[in-house]
Amino acid sequence: MFTRRAALAGLAGLAAPALLRAQPTLGGDPFTLGVASGDPAPDGFVAWTRLAPRPLELHGGMPMTPVPVGYEVAEDDDFRQIARRGETMAWPNLGHSVHVEFAGLEPNRPYWYRFSAGGARSPTGRGRTAPAAGASLERLRFASVGCQHYEEGLYTAHRRLAGEELDFVWCYGDYIYEKAGGAIGQPAAPKRGKVRRHIGDECYSLDDYRLRYAHYRADPDLQAAHAAHSWWTTWDDHETDSNWAADRDQDGTPPELFDLRRQAAAQAYYEFMPLRRSALPLGPSIQIYRRAAYGDLLDCHFLDTRQFRDDQPCGDEFQPLCPEALAPGRSIMGAAQERWLFEGLAQGTARWNLIAQQVMVMQLDRRQVEADPSFWNMDSWAGYPAARERLLNHLKQANLHNVVVTSGDEHQHYAGELRADGADGPVRAVEFVATSISSGGDGEDQQAGSDQILADNPHLKFMNSQRGYLLCDVGRDTWRADFMVLDQVSRPGGNLTRRASFAVERGAPGVHRA
Ligand code: FE
Ligand code: CA
Numbered sequence: 001m002f003t004r005r006a007a008l009a010g011l012a013g014l015a016a017p018a019l020l021r022a023q024p025t026l027g028g029d030p031f032t033l034g035v036a037s038g039d040p041a042p043d044g045f046v047a048w049t050r051l052a053p054r055p056l057e058l059h060g061g062m063p064m065t066p067v068p069v070g071y072e073v074a075e076d077d078d079f080r081q082i083a084r085r086g087e088t089m090a091w092p093n094l095g096h097s098v099h100v101e102f103a104g105l106e107p108n109r110p111y112w113y114r115f116s117a118g119g120a121r122s123p124t125g126r127g128r129t130a131p132a133a134g135a136s137l138e139r140l141r142f143a144s145v146g147c148q149h150y151e152e153g154l155y156t157a158h159r160r161l162a163g164e165e166l167d168f169v170w171c172y173g174d175y176i177y178e179k180a181g182g183a184i185g186q187p188a189a190p191k192r193g194k195v196r197r198h199i200g201d202e203c204y205s206l207d208d209y210r211l212r213y214a215h216y217r218a219d220p221d222l223q224a225a226h227a228a229h230s231w232w233t234t235w236d237d238h239e240t241d242s243n244w245a246a247d248r249d250q251d252g253t254p255p256e257l258f259d260l261r262r263q264a265a266a267q268a269y270y271e272f273m274p275l276r277r278s279a280l281p282l283g284p285s286i287q288i289y290r291r292a293a294y295g296d297l298l299d300c301h302f303l304d305t306r307q308f309r310d311d312q313p314c315g316d317e318f319q320p321l322c323p324e325a326l327a328p329g330r331s332i333m334g335a336a337q338e339r340w341l342f343e344g345l346a347q348g349t350a351r352w353n354l355i356a357q358q359v360m361v362m363q364l365d366r367r368q369v370e371a372d373p374s375f376w377n378m379d380s381w382a383g384y385p386a387a388r389e390r391l392l393n394h395l396k397q398a399n400l401h402n403v404v405v406t407s408g409d410e411h412q413h414y415a416g417e418l419r420a421d422g423a424d425g426p427v428r429a430v431e432f433v434a435t436s437i438s439s440g441g442d443g444e445d446q447q448a449g450s451d452q453i454l455a456d457n458p459h460l461k462f463m464n465s466q467r468g469y470l471l472c473d474v475g476r477d478t479w480r481a482d483f484m485v486l487d488q489v490s491r492p493g494g495n496l497t498r499r500a501s502f503a504v505e506r507g508a509p510g511v512h513r514a
Helices: 004-015 156-162 206-217 220-228 255-272 335-347 385-397 450-456
Strands: 035-041 044-050 067-074 082-090 097-101 110-117 125-128 139-145 168-171 230-233 290-294 298-302 352-356 403-407 413-419 427-433 460-475 478-486 496-505 508-513
Touching (some): 035 110, 035 125, 035 290, 044 067, 067 097, 082 097, 156 220, 156 460, 156 478, 156 496, 206 220, 206 255, 352 460, 385 427, 413 478, 413 496, 413 508, 427 460, 450 460, 460 496
Parallel strands (some): 168 230, 352 403
Antiparallel strands (some): 035 044, 044 097, 067 110, 110 125, 139 460, 478 496, 496 508
């Protein structure tokens, strides 16, 4: 029978085939978690969304059936010049997340993308393709972010990040924190000193992690940062469990049982990040160390220092160095990733190399009072000094004077030099550590003991303990780093300022004020 409804559907179909099909009723807007893009290549990027009409309910309020999702990517934000259009399936197996890998797009330009499902249309996201392989590139700009504990601060930094002009965002990890908040279904009263509260107990199962990511990703400021930029994402410890190391947690859980938790954490991570199919987890394993080239200007080496590392030495946490830490074979990347990194560095021809990874590489004496003994962060590269020396030695042997390391995890900004032989030898590279988006709360410019740390570590040039992010402007000969800080994250409307700027000259490792 010819109905008015069918006629309307037919007309609509001429303009937008993705909206034509009979769709299940999804019981509300399924795009409450926003959109994201990531892993840009010269010819495309991954576009992500996840259907969840009620994001904090079991299954996001979705029926446990596959649901078709339409997608389109355009050359303009009005979608007049459509570059690609099609349909994919959101599978309940992946929590109705969608990862569309666009290909065949033009290099080094913005595109706009959106999705449709259940008669609803998603917000529009903007992605950016990488420059063509080997193309001459004058400059690029990226931000380094991470450590966004939901309870400890608002995502004002993400709101500001959304307004930056960037080629990409790199997230080093601690995208979620796994620890408990309030009971599910209970009013989420903030704890003392916290601005808001996690839902649910500590994460162990796939649904625990899914709920935690959904809670974070429902934040409009975080959604804005994802919608505005293409991200490269890696993880640190809190996407799974505090200070985990390969198949070990801190509680002495049997490794084969901890692997089950890792498996749940890895799947949830994949489901919520704009990752390529090549990162689909297999058991507890997920391939997220990878490389990206930005023309002839920058080779990015994104590391995973969590999944393949030896256990933290000397009892973990902040400790004096013990003989265990000094064992010559100790590794923070694992042998295969270390070989992959060294080969990539030696074979690359770009003006600059970025080693983008999680924990601080600098050897940093953390004592805050002169009378105290020296102690070190055993979860950072300080607990893996042999691995650090191998890396710096390789830079010397490969004759590389164009390496910048970016790190996070500390919830503090740092700028410093990576010197051989602990911290006493020649400068081999520069390290910029980005502070947290929210972890640690408002913080302060110079926390107690900063003077002592700066005095004890002459290779350290700057530290700050507020919230924010790191901006890097990479030119042909000069790499500039801006340390952005917020005056507060405990209340809305925090003010963002550039607290300090440093520069590195290509061919002459060392860092100076800019
Ligand atoms: Fe953190
Ligand atoms: Ca961490």
